Amino acid sequence: MNAMGESLFDKIWARHSLAEEGGKTLLYIDRVVVDDVRASQVLKNLDRRGLSIRRPDLAVVVMDHSVPSFPKLSAGSSAFIDAARAAARQHDLRLLDVGDAEQGISHVAAPETGFVLPGSTYLCVDSHAPTVGGLGALGLACGSSELEHVLATQAMWIRKPRQMRINLDGALGVGVCAKDVILHVIGQLGLEAARGMALEFAGRVVAAMPVEARFTLCNMAVELGARSCVIAPDETTFAWLAQHRLAPQGDLWNRAQGDWQGMRSDLDARFEADLTIDCTALAPQITWGTSPAQVAAISGHVPTAKEAGLDETSWQRAVTYIDLAPGAALAGTKIDRVFIGSCTNARLSDLESAAQVLAGRKVADHVTAVVVPGSRTVARLAQERGLRDLFMRAGFLWGEPGCSMCAGGGGEKVAPGERIVSTTNRNFENRQGPGVRTHLASPASAAAAAVMGQICDPRALLAKG
Template sequence: MSKTLFDKVWDSHVVRKIEDGPDVFFIDRHFIHEVTSPVAFLGLKSRGNSVLYPEKTFATADHNTPTIDQHLPVADPLSANQLKALEENAKEWGISHWGLGHRKNGIVHVVGPENGITLPGSTIVCGDSHTSTHGAFGAIAFGIGTSEVEMVLSTQCIMQPKPKRMRINIHGTLGLGVTPKDVALYIISRLTTSGATGYFVEYAGDVFENMTMEGRMTVCNLSIEMGARGGMIAPDEKTFDYIKGRTYTPKGAEWDKAMTYWETLYTDKNAIFDKEYNFNATDIEPMITYGTNPGMGMGITNKIPEAHTIGGGESTYKKSLNYMKFDEGQDMIGKKVDYVFLGSCTNGRIEDFRAFTSLIKGRKKAENITAWLVPGSHEVEDQIKEEGLLDIITEAGFMLREPGCSACLAMNADKIPAGKLAVSTSNRNFEGRQGPGSRTLLASPLVAAATAVTGVVTDPRTLLKEEAIA
């Protein structure tokens, strides 16, 4: 019987099926951080349970960590307590812990792949929505709640109903200045934030096959923003080349054994999906959001849609635009911006910094812009320095901060002030997401870079064309 990639991985991890109920599902890798794990550990202790497989859980501090002066004590008492609790719980239960000051520290969905913890055909969970990032490797990865974190710690299993299957195909070649972030925002704008609810998505077609692993991670990261349980891409030679030789990947004969399995991880020719979409790469241009959810996005050269064209929910739509201080029919290009944020588990990898610096090179930061450039890990930070990108950043008038989630969700000091407008490479633009009263425009690293040097929302293609002419 023909199977989808998702079915192959899911079915091989079902420990027990419950009639008319969820599957008991085995978890290969479990990531924890300082925000969702403390209560889970308290529940574990109150029940007299222990961590069943501590070697399968990996802890890193990222959400609450400061991005400047990380060598100093954390000033915020709540953040400091959560970071201390993570360290103590990891030590008590023998769990690998990469806290502040550790060279492997960074955003959980950045350091996992960097260290080869994320592997094809594996099942991965974390108490974080954007765990879907790891699906770029052909893994089933999704976020879980605090009670489920406790369940995985104590049993290495979780109870989950099997999602339906969706495939999104995009064929063709992406145009100038169009990045994986734009591809993801385009899909969400077409499906809406609930269009994939109840589904696990497989991305297929020329566009995804031609993407780098970092680009694939960006796309899978944003799967949750259209309501999907997760997203995945079939592993290929790019996948295997990326993970080979990393700290936690199999070595020698174990690698050969793993490859025998990994090479079976693809969707069979006649496999059936519950829903399927097809898009053309040529229809995608650099994207930007204009509202208060990731589905409210459009090509950067378009005008903000009129309420009557959106098909229902007009009062909510107008409320969103009112919060953003925008009007129907307005252009986004040329709007004055206050902040630019490059980073997060969506766009905090080395390729994102390469893209950003490619546009700011030889230019200067606009005077009205406050920019936070935050690498996703110390490894990314080291690469930025080794490749000479830090010199470009500094010469253009920017400053590189230290690794962490930063202004993605503003759980540390990196908060956009009320009323200020930010172009952000992160994943959510909800009201107050980047700070109480803040206003967020989601965009790619190229759009962020173009905006950072002009001071207004700018189509990066205009700068790229200038460079081509020069």
């Protein structure tokens, strides 16, 4: 009897499995990222327990959650930053500090430096750690106590999850991007579709995407409930990686690339769920409620409870909070703010997408628009290519690299009742501030909303040039 083929996830798992016990696997972790919010306490706890860091060379402390977007206007973040900085230096850990050339959001900075590679395992105390799956790496989130264990042992006990594959078929039209795809997928399948599973994205749409778009898919796979998410590395991946400083060099690169080419699911690999979604007719998407799954085409309307597939209580709570009437057109809804940033959509290609819409245009007078690059590398490249000047001429505020307004941080406050179009990954009640009404959308759609002062389809502006 022939052995069953392996998935990409199976192959990474097998390479990192150290032991099996009680239904769990002791999994070796290649790279560990410690963010500024947890660094001080986690490292103090290790000292208190008399534990040393097993591989300091494989860990990095990143300043992201507490970094003020506008330092001159912000206060209150310095305590976390100062404590994280002191803890990293005390333990001789690599530190991506505020102002450093490679500092940025964990899931943006780690891949773009080459710190994360295909087939590797990556751990971070942040639910969106699976973002790095866009490179073919296995990103896992954990709690602070588990992070202490991993820093001390370079391994973690984990139960191997069930697996799911989503094949994205067809081709995307102009003005439709990865954010629209993943919002559509979440809307179609729901928040529980991949609960606790290892998800793989595949298909023609994925193969045609640049690496940075793949990061967006894997980032928001978490909103499907996925424990992790991977996309098989290919020539697009290798070309992207070759540009980054910590990627292997010379003969080591050749050997690594040869190995990575086998990092894909076998044709006879089995998944507990194997779905196909046709994206050919997909239009730009935007959320209408208080969940990433409450989403529709921008050209659509606020659904009834029946149309949304929700119970009356949940639906009523969502439309009451977001303050939109059932049947109301989404396009034309007046907004107050726009935010372009976060680990979902703050890479160079995201800024380029928004810039295509903004070129030669101005932000509406009543709109406050903010753009925060995902890393200092992104900020530097954006400046070199004239994007920073373009955004600022259009009327955007340009912030310092970090997580910023994703969870209402960064020092930029949104008033209760204000409506914001945001490129972040979550739109729960009060996520971006008490009473703030968040609509998730792509960078292009956010830029279009900033210009028009209302929710609108970016394709209309792109067509005008």
